[in-house]
Amino acid sequence: MNLEVLIKSSNVLFLLLGAIMIFAMHAGFAFLEVGSVRTKNQINALVKIISDWAVSTVVYFLIGFPMARGISFLKPASKLIGDNMGFDLIRFFFFLTFAACIPAIISGGIAERAKFWPQVFAGAIFAGILYPFFESIIWGINSTFVQGLIKNITGFEFVDYAGSVVVHSFGGWLALPAILILGPRKNRYNSNNPIPISNVPFLALGSWILSVGWFGFNVMSAVELKDISGLVAINSLASMVGGILVSLLLSKRDAIFIHNGALAGLVAVCAGSAIYHPIGAFVVGGIAAAIFVYGFHFETEVLKIDDVLGVVVLHGVVGSWGGIAAGIFGSTLFGGLGNVSFFAQLIGSSLAIIIALFGGSIVYLVIDKLFGFRLEEEKEIEGADLAIHSLEAYPDKF
Incomplete structure (x- = not known):
């Protein structure tokens, strides 16, 4: 074998292993939601995640990846392999795992009261069209114009190494219009007691699966083995630990916030994971956890936005923080590698919010108008498991 x-x-x-690790994260999304909803909606959570994955694969293969990367696979298999041993196919698989995170993120925010097929359809639009469009202007074939514009304004390009903004912020802000259009779950705000979650161990399992897979998300974003960086791995670890410890202190040992605090740290570190000093990454993760602990309460209890898993805060707000934080803690002033601008990061992070809110509002308003988005009241009371899937998670519980 030659060199x-x-x-x-x-x-x-290398990239296949990264794709497999991120693919496994979707089990984390599933169990995080399964543990956070009531027992009558657990099957629905499982089916949504795996169905969205399948639909995302089809639409991203046919439309999304060609749109984002300019590569089509509608050609003979011999040409798909080419002279690079099918590397472009693995690139598709790898970036598919990012695209499929979008409907998985949204799923947690709209849990327990959304119709099944309308949300699958919305996820197809996002994974096949809207997300690839944003991917293309930041990372893909159309990035030269947008990044050039940002550089002309600020002197630097927008940095998002592994997707704090492109994936997490974008997905989290896409969820907000859906949550607002659906409205809160029945009886969510009729008393002072929030609707209880069903299974903390499942929630914790989801968090652990996501945390382990995240190292594929971040480290393998190098794409090629020659560009791998140990700094990315250690910064990811440091930010996750910062998120855990801050949420441990602020939430007074609340297991739900602690396990989500780890995820907040990991969401935030993605953008600057290749340029932070580990101490800077630790601080970024800690601030992200504080944003989630206080932001989730503000969103759900003060604003009364019934975001079941807190995805608007955990992915939307914290992802935006991660994008902006790269312009602060990635600078040489804080021990980072530099070559980054606060204002460039602010522009890129804001662009994601604007496109996501605008695009998400249009998609969900049209879907709600044409098909109806929310489950009928009697089906919501019965639970999505029986109403949609004709199955109970625990049929022998009595």
């Missing part, structure tokens, strides 16, 4: 073949095959294996 060139070895390099190509190593890159294929």
Whole structure:
């Protein structure tokens, strides 16, 4: 085997392992939601995540990846392999795992009261069209114009190494119009007692699966083996730990906030994971956890936005913080590698919010008008498991 073949095959294996790790994260999304909803809606959570994954694969293969990266697979298999051992196919798989996070993120915010097929349809639009459009202007074939514009204004390009903004912020802000259009779950605000979650161990399992897979999300964003960085791995670890410890203190040992605090740290670190000093990453993660602990209460109890898993805060707000934080803690002033601008990060992060809110509002308003988005009251009371899937998670519980 010559050196060139070895390099190509190593890159294929490297990125494939990353894709598999992120693919496994979708089990984390599923169990995080399963643990956070009532028992009568657990099956629905499981089916939504795996169905959205399947639909996302089809639409991203046919539409999204060609739109974002300019590569179409509608050609003979011999040409798909090409002279790089099918590396573009693995690139598709890898970036598919990012695109499929979008409907998975939204699923947690609209849990327990959304119709099944309208949300699957919305997820297809997001994974196949709207997300790839945003991917293309930040990371893909149309990035030269947008990044050039940001650089002309600020002197620097927008940095988002692994998707704090492109994936997490975008997905979280897309969820907000859906949550507002649906309205709160029945009886959510009729008393002082919030609707209880069903299973803390499942929620914790979801958090652990996501946390482990996140190292594929961040480290393998190098795409090729020659660009791998140990700094990315340690910064991811430091930010996760910062999120855990701050949420541990602020929430007074609340298991739900602690496990989500780990995820807040990981969401926030993605953008600047390749340029932070580990101490800076720790601080970024800690601030992200504080944003989630206080932001989730403000969103759900003060604003009375019934965001079941807190995805608007955990992904939307914290993802935006991660984008902006890269312009602060990625600078040489805080021990980072530099070559980043606060204002460039602010512009890029704001662009995600604007496109997500505008695009999400249009999609969900049209869907609600054409098909209806919310479950009928009697079906919501019965639970989505029986109403939609004709199955109970625990049929022998009595």
